[in-house]
Amino acid sequence: MTDKPKALADVTILDLSHLLQGPFATQLLADMGANVIKVERPGQGDLFRTLTFNNRWVGGSESPNFLAWNRNKRSLALDLKAPDAKAILYKIAEKADIVVQNFRPGVLGKLGFGYEDFRKINPRIIYCSGSGYGDSGPYLSRPGQDMLLQGLTGIAAATGRGDGPPVPVGSGFSDQIGAMNMVYGILTALYWRERSGEGQEIKVDLMSAMLAHQGQEMLMAMNFHEDFQRPRSGIGHPGMDAPFGVYPTSDGWVTIAMSPFKRLVGVLGDDNLLVYDDPKTLFERRDEVWEELAKRTKAWSTAELMKALLAVDIWCGEVKTHLQAEQDPQVRHMQAIASYEHPVAGHVKVVAPAVKMSATPAEIAKPAPLVGQHSREILAEFGYAADQIDALVASGAVGETLPG
CATH class of the missing domain: 3.30.1540.10 (formyl-coa transferase, domain 3)
Known part of the structure; x- marks a missing residue:
């Protein structure tokens, strides 16, 4: 633990996101000290808790997919459809700086958790939404999953050998690019709020993000009216000559x-x-x-x-x-691999924060949480008495999981 200040220590984020795009964005901000309150379904939690690679589980029960994107957060298990949930989230929103969500467009608005709902409570709030294809248009009902976006935006068609099929990137590239755009928008909005006192709504979609991050390839294709042709060999880019x-x-x-x-x-x-x-x-x-x-x-x-x-x-x-x-010597020299102790999974190796800052360094201070591990702690911070919390847990509106 470092004793240096955290750049975002006074920033509270109400994290309603799940899977990869939103959680990676909030983890990046949490690494810089933001107080991230991750809202999850009681008992089940984030869908990524149930998804893994090759049916492998860290410590026998914890998903590597979830552990990868949710460190430095606290979990509040809350049934968003329960009558008490609205009062709880509105109470947190009074003091929160940022809301992040990547539900399908319109879902949270119907529950009373859209931008306009929170803005009425806190005009300074910054509300960031992530989606696959924006909030209108012919693809609105389509699933916005990472590989599907790679196929739709040209990167899969430009990758691989010309005598083989299109090849998706070997990681969740679309979601991670979307997460970076979320962070970019959120930090920009925070800076604007410091100058103006005003919050705002941010919308990030994976389709726009993937197109923007293929700027040079898109520019070439559109301006010369010709698609790249994939080489049939190990040439590393469809627009490059040998020996690349x-x-x-x-x-x-x-x-x-x-x-x-x-x-x-x-x-x-x-x-x-x-x-x-x-x-x-x-x-x-x-x-x-x-x-x-x-x-x-x-x-x-x-x-x-x-x-x-x-x-x-x-x-x-x-x-x-x-x-x-x-094990690469440069990776080891840069201390790019870190670890933390998880109450169930045990010793977990992770990739360390990638951005280095001299005055306010990023830090892994907490492991990824259990579902509702911090429900009582968070509600107490926002003014709920112990007997009120007991009643909310008993009603099922709030869930909790205790380590051990």
Whole structure:
């Protein structure tokens, strides 16, 4: 635990979000000290508590998907449809700075938890909504899931080999980009409120986010009226020429980025490859060039090839698995992997906060919570007496889970 101040220590966030987009956004803010009150369904909690990879559970019962996006938060288990829920959330909203939610458009508004409802209680409140496709239009009823957005916005069609199917990115890329846009909007709104005293509503949708984060690819396609054609080889981007790509070695793979072709040929030791050395050829025959280069790189071990390429300033890198990345010397040097102790899962390794700040550093101060673990604590902070809390728990409006 650091004794340095937290930049967002006086910011309270009412977190009504679930799954990945909203929870990652609020975790980023929690890492910087924000007081995040995560509202979950009694007993069940966030849907991500029941989803995992390959039916594997940390500590035997905890979802890695949930643990990844919910540290540094407290859980208030609340039945949003219970009559008492509205009074509780409105009472918290009187002092809250931010509301974050990623329900389908209109769902919370029908329950009385939309922006206008909270604004009447607290005109300074900042209300951030996340969705798949905005709050109107022909896709309004479609599910806004990450891979579906990758398919709709061009990134899957631009990824993979030309003789194979489109390839989604191997992580929840759309949701994480959406989360970053939420944080960007929230911090902008906080700064504006400091100047104006006014709150506002923020809307983030995954479709717009994914298009914006493919700005250079979209600009090329739209202005030249031509889609990228995926290469049939390991070329790493549909708009790039050789040698840009992924190449086999005798014991693994290496990446080679924008590098002088003649210098690369010099390392590989075969001047016959220089027949390809002009920009037009390196693009139009890039699959052929990749195949010829790959025949040569296979003769090297990864370590030997990396040493030779780096010696002449070729832009290159090893291809590593997640476990290999954890042990990477630069990753270890940067202390990019951290851990925390969870009351059920035990010792949990996590990725450390990525943003470094000298005066107000991010910190992992709390593990991901159990469902309703902090219900009593939170309600007491907002003025509820012990007997009132007992009654709310007894009625089922409020839930709780105690560690151990």
